[in-house]
Amino acid sequence: MRALLSALILGAAGVLAPPAIAADEDVLRAGKRVYMTKTCLACHGRNGAKPIMSYPALAGQNAKYLVQQLELIKSGERTGSVDPATGHPFVQGMADIMHLLTEEDMENVSAWLTEQKPAAPEVLDPAPTEAELKAGAKIYKRLGCRTCHGKTGDKTQKDLYPFIAGLDRDYLVRQMTDMREKIRTGGKVKLMFGVIKRADDEDIAAIATWLSQLDRNE
Template sequence: MGRSVTLVFAAALAAFIAAPALADDIADGEKLYKTKTCMACHGLKGARPIQTYPALAGQNEKYLLTQMQDIKSAKRIASKDPATGHPYTEGMQAVMHLLNDDELKTIAKYLTSLEPGKPKAIDPPPSQDDLAAGLAAFKKLGCVACHGADGKKTNVATYPIIAGLQRDYLVRQMTDMRDGVRVNGQSKLMLGVIKKADDAAIAAIANYISQVDRSAK
């Protein structure tokens, strides 16, 4: 067998082995997600969290991993939940000792593989004018440079996809980042831009972005 034939054969074999390995990781990740309490807060298949919590289905894998690591180590913290008086990150941080780094990587693979859910309806529903104002603010402030034209796709794999996240969760993240409560990871990249957003702009953007649908039609 010539050298190039051997190489082609080796590459084909590697691809053959890689596919089932990913399927195994996804199955293992699903098991961890269901048994390590994640589902209680982030919902079935990572797509049905309550209004103030993040959906995880179809999020960028690298972003998911860094955020889980940062919540575990308390590098990422949040403002206080008025219902409990504790930071929103605290309940999750309390369970993160159940998982080691390899398991977090496995869960990230599982969550990335999932189909994003339909946008959660807002009550009362925003008007067309409200949504247009949100889109205008999103463009004017320059969010599109990192989060894409409608928040569905990022140009860097470590950045989060924000389209279709829960409205109230979006408001909190923008506010926490602007006010210096959330400073983990690459947050400071966003600071210059989000500093220019007042509460009204943040509310308008959250209304708009939360209703952008990236579920399978």
């Protein structure tokens, strides 16, 4: 009995040993099904990599961050600025469908999304100049964004923090502005407040242009 128990314990420890366990096939399949059947596709696009308008890309995002944001949007804790086209917060259309998801659905869809390949950067017209891109990178460095989001927005200090490289430029501008104005709420967003208040509109635009042009697949 004792031998069996220790074998079981060892077995369990063996399974848990690597910190990032690859999500199993069933979880991925269930996650994809949530994405395809619960309207996510309509707004966030194919595999979470081709969002419409100024909506966020989700492909390759940190799974823990995704779960947390889904919970915050479902509970109404995360709000943000109003879309002038609808008169409601940008996030409203999504908040309205979140009752379709269980906690397990949120975990599964996040596990699937984090495995998807991030899209190539959006093509901006006019294309930003080298000097404009460098200016954005410089401000990002000066303001200390690297501490939490990595040198080029694609590494994070904690799994709960988001990757920000390669997101849509207008989405980035809106989030940074909403956080500076303290309109985006919930989760760990307070960690952003002290830093982003030192950025003016031009700084935010420059950072967003630079981040939007970084390719996470490189």
